[in-house]
Amino acid sequence: MRKLRFGVLSTAKIAREKVIPPMQRASRCEVVAIASRDPERGREVAERLGIERVHGSYEALLADPDIDAVYNPLPNHLHVPWTIRAAEAGKHVLCEKPLGITTADVEELIAVRDRTGVTIQEAFMVRTHPQWLRAKALVRSGRIGVLKAIYGHFSYHLADPANIRNVMGWGGGGLLDIGCYPITTSRFVTDDEPRRVAAMIERDPDMEIDRLGSVMLDYPGVQCIFTYGTQLVARQTMQFIGTKARLEVEIPFNAPNDRPCRILIYDGAGLGGVVSETVELATCDQYGIMVDAFAASIQDGTPQPVPLEDSLLNMRVIDAVFRAAERGTWEEP
Ligand SMILES: NC(=O)c1ccc[n+]([C@@H]2O[C@H](COP(=O)([O-])OP(=O)(O)OC[C@H]3O[C@@H](n4cnc5c(N)ncnc54)[C@H](OP(=O)(O)O)[C@@H]3O)[C@@H](O)[C@H]2O)c1
Structure with missing residues (x-):
């Protein structure tokens, strides 16, 4: 089976240090691109982590046809807007916790998921x-x-x-x-x-x-x-x-x-x-376990470990x- 091809939105510390390396080792995932507001920082991080493609804007990453899923580790207030834009670009989204700032944010993401048909999940690795x-x-x-x-x-x-x-x-x-x-x-x-x-x-x-x-x-x-x-x-x-x-x-x-x-x-x-x-x-x-479980829910239809309905209750x-x-x-x- 083809691996789930991730694009990473930003050079966030959590992405650089905790999530990208196990994503690259995971059996079901690969990291094909990273985007940064600062192309120089994007290039430096990509080189250090061995990521081939760098986008100089988040918009460009979302327009990349070789990306199946987006990992969103932006500051909390940007989780919902960029998750919506990624979903509307047809990408699945693994978004950092907290998924939004209020209950209404998660309700909005549920509506977006239902409208676009993509998978959206909060990255509650625990x-x-x-x-x-x-x-x-x-x-x-x-x-x-x-x-x-x-x-x-x-x-x-x-x-x-x-x-x-x-x-x-x-x-x-x-x-x-x-x-x-x-x-x-x-x-x-x-x-x-x-x-x-x-x-x-x-x-x-x-x-x-x-x-x-x-x-x-x-x-x-x-x-x-x-x-x-x-x-x-x-x-x-x-x-x-x-x-x-x-x-x-x-x-x-x-x-x-x-x-x-x-x-x-x-x-x-x-x-x-x-x-x-x-x-x-x-x-x-x-x-690594989290990203493979997310990929399995998309590739094999296994139950999502943290569906949006669970994030809503949280x-x-x-x-x-x-x-x-x-x-x-x-x-x-
Ligand atoms: N699950 C976990 O274990 C875990 C652990 C830590 C953090 N987190 C979550 O991950 C998210 C990121 O945390 P972090 O500590 O990694 O953050 P961080 O290092 O500050 O990174 C945030 C990134 O967002 C981008 N960005 C876009 N707009 C920005 C703005 N206006 N101000 C600042 N940065 C902006 C920047 O990347 P570019 O400049 O490259 O575009 C920046 O590197 C948070 O939601 C946090 O709750 C989860």
């Missing part, structure tokens, strides 16, 4: 990582008893006002950048949706972006709480707490690709964190978190 498939299977098998609580945390320290994450008008802020991960993974493992949401958010006084947030998600029978922060010491964890044991995904989001990932299960002995079982996953690259929770924090009330997604 959703196809074997450690998350295993964590879900373990929880659902009853390994920790009955799941009753979920505890999550995701933070880093990044105060540079020039970074796209700190530009309020570009969809910056912590909830859209990293708070979306505890939401998507808790929805994934519970196979459910929160009935209501409460939250508090602190904004940066100068940049106005949300830099700290603590969120409660009320799933049927399961209470999830998580904190995210963009001006905190780096930390990430997701823990699933049951009536008999606690399951921890050790490095839940930025999973390493050079060593095995681990799931730790604690049965509560000693209270000091004695691990009763360690589940070690084979070393893998979550971005975005509804994000919108509800912002509303809950503003109003100081519980909000329904």
